[in-house]
Amino acid sequence: MPDKTVSNNLKSVTLYLLLLLAGAATFYPPYRIVRDNTIQALNAQQLILARQAAKGIEEHFNHYRSILAYLAKQDSIIRIDGQGRQLMEDMYGFTQGSVSAVTRIDASGHILATVPDNPKVLGMDVSSQEHNRRIIQTHQAQVSEVFTAAQGYRTVAFAYPVFDSGVYAGCISILIPFETITKRYLADIIIGAEGYAWLISAAGVELYCPVPGHIGKTVDETSGQFPSVLVMARKMMAGDEGTAVYDYDRIKNNQVETIRKQAVYSPIQLPGTRWSVVVATPERQALQAINAFGIWWVTLFCTFMAIGAFLLRSRIIIRESRQRLKAEQRLLEQERIFSRFIDSSHIPIIIAGTDGQTRLINGQCQNTYGYTLEDMPTIETWFVRTFPNKKTQEEVLLDWQNKLHTAIDTGEGATFKERSIVCKDGSFKDVILAFTLVDDTIIITLNDQTGYNRLQRVEQDLHNHQARTSKMEAIGLMAGGVAHDLNNILSGIVGYPELVLRQLPQDSNLRKPLQLMHEAGLRAAAVVADLLTIARGVASTKKPTDLNTLVTEYLESPEGMMLQALYPKVRIISRLTPAPCTVSCSPVHIRKSIMNLITNAAEAIAGPGSIHVSTSICDIDESSGSTLKIKPGKYVLLLVADSGSGIAQADLEHIFEPFYTKKVMGRSGTGLGLAVVWSTVQDHGGGINVESSEKGTSFALYLPFSTDGEPETRKERTDLATLQGKGESILVVDDEPQQRDIASRMLEQFGYSVETTNSGEEAVQFLREKPMDLILLDMLMPPGINGRETYKQIIAIQPGQKAVIVSGYARSVDVEETTALGAGEFIKKPYTMEELGRAVRDELAR
DSSP states (O other): OHHHHHHHHHHHHHHHHHHHHHHHHHHHHHHHHHHHHHHHHHHHHHHHHHHHHHHHHHHHHHHHHHHHHHHHTOHHHHTTOHHHHHHHHHHHHHTTTSOOEEEEEOTTSBEEEEESOOGGGTTOBOTTSHHHHHHHHHOSOEEOOOEEOTTSOEEEEEEEEEEETTEEEEEEEEEEEHHHHHHHHTTTOEETTTEEEEEEETTOBEEEOSSTTOTTSBHHHHHTTOHHHHHHHHHHHTTOOEEEEEEEEEEETTEEEEEEEEEEEEEEEETTEEEEEEEEEEHHHHHHHHHHHHHHHHHHHHHHHHHTHHHHHHHHHHHHHHHHHHHHHHHHHHHHHHHHHHHHOSSOEEEEETTSBEEEEOHHHHHHHOOOTTTOSBHHHHHHHHOOSHHHHHHHHHHHHHHHHHHHHHOOOEEOOOEEEEOTTSOEEEEEEEEEEETTEEEEEEEEOHHHHHHHHHHHHHHHHHHHHHHHHHHHHHHHHHHHHHHHHHHHHHHHHHHHHTTSOTTOTTHHHHHHHHHHHHHHHHHHHHHHHHSTTOOOOOEEEEHHHHHHHHHHSHHHHHHHHHOTTEEEEEEEOSSOOEEEEOHHHHHHHHHHHHHHHHHTOOSSEEEEEEEEEEEEOHHHHHHHTSOSEEEEEEEEEEOSOOOOHHHHTTTTSTTOOSSOTTTSOOSOHHHHHHHHHHHTTOEEEEEEETTEEEEEEEEEBOOSSOOOOOOOOOOGGGGOOOSOEEEEEOSOHHHHHHHHHHHHHTTOEEEEESSHHHHHHHHHHSOOSEEEEESOOTTSOOHHHHHHHHHHHSTTOOEEEEESSSSOHHHHHHHHHTOOOEEESSOOHHHHHHHHHHHHHO
């Protein structure tokens, strides 16, 4: 009997153990399968996030690459003249803070120009910087390592090569604040409570990491004691993509806790370098629901095992219940992981059913467009609110229904054309909408094209700006090439009549034709001056001047009076602010611009009408400055508005081009009036805004307000009798015989003793033998030395030699350098007797 009992007990124990083993064998494989599937699902979602971040960063740099490539091809950027700097300032302004600096560097690595302006770094050698060294060697675009700027923020440089006729001429480089990249593509990647993204360079430096103290250090420094992290880092540095499991210690409440993490990594290919992004989540977070269920199941299993026979009888029912519950738990956890992935994505996403009911609007979509699930309970509501125009609304809804029916039949998704939608705050965004169908669920993504379209418009604006500037430069180059010869020729037409008129009696029949000849010469000289004004980069003397004075001077001048006489039915109404409107300017150019604007306004009015001329002082902010292409600050505004019939829209974009006119050439203008206005305003660092309709046209000129000194008072016309000399000796140096003759005759009439030479070399030799009280020195005397070099040699033998400089060009760099050497007055050919006499008298008295 005892043997039977023992046998039965042994059988019972054996049966219990068999049941226990069977239960364990039944539980563990499905648990392992669910665990592996959960981890695979987590890694799949993490890989999507990593790839999205990598793709976003690559596209971020590609946007700037296209703009830099465009700029690098521009001649003004290659030779980095004033227009090139303007292009750099335009780009800096258009980027609205996403670029902190734009720099042009030459082929040897020296800084030529930078925006914002920083004189301290001009000429600095930056060839030792790694990305500059690489671009000098490879002549290919380079992205630098992340470094800390002088202002204290972390930044990255993007340098693009510049070639001049196929020869490497340096690069154009921008600084991108690194925080703008991490905020947009990395900071929002959060999975659950503890999952996050981090970023390393090809050299293994941690560029971004939420863990304190990691940024800027190598992975070897931060994780040298964790071999599994180093293995993953080596693969990332090699440009691989994949998954990894690594253990990491975390100190919490003075306790060291080892955490196992599931991670995915993906490379980021950038010009000249490579980064790699990691998305990692603690394994326990992903398995939390499964582990809790496992503990519960074991407890329940052990309890039922104690029941014995009843457990055997109920085993099949419990197993089926367990499997069903496990499947529901797995499905619930997968839904939670999917929901967390959707909500943490930096892509706006909407989840809806095929019945049209909205199920989810993720955080990025709400942040970007403002609408919540309560605002958009159905897809139809979305289209109604984002497309308020009824016609567009009906068109989009019909397109949606057709594409959805096709997707249900074929199982494929669809993409809609780009449209502008209305956000909740009333703003507009350009969006490409696409959807994917999964069973009865529609996953809708919204690809925001607003930023990309803005960059495209920036590039087009830069192109249009360059095209207009190129046209201006073309006529400027032509003007510069012929101005010297024309002004020498015009000197005879202006000078000889004036000399003859001084010798003729008042009742002579020759006085009138000679006066007309003299006035014609002055008008021709004014046309040449207009051509020189259009030439960009032509230097002019700028001094503090009250704009109100210039407006009043023109309206009271003979030209202003004549204009009012020609158009008696047109009233000119001036409203000038009583406040000083001081600008640092070339008065002759600004006065000419005022004349051209008022003349054009009068010619635009057929019959009775009015012209309003007003001045005021205004402050320009960044937004208005970007539109006008001027820097923010205080400006003087000159407004000229007429009541004419307006300018046709097709003509508006051409009105500032040289020789573009709707007038009759030779009768009502030369076609240079508005071109002179445009070039003058550009040379003074100002901006122009034109508005036109059938009710009239207004031109608004913005000139920088000046606080440098008091405006000069108006000079009165000088009586020639007061300009007589006392027999002082003057040497005329000019390669043109006619010009020497005119100058000699005028000076002799003023009572001076005159000698002449036809070259700089001859003048130097003359003064070695015979000192003179003053020299009248031409600046351009080919093929010999020019006026600057001539004066430099003269003061070496005659220190302090007084000189008056003359030139057929406007005031140039050579003139400025000659003045810096000690020369005095500058007058431009063709000059009048008054201009010459005053200049000589003032220089002799200096």
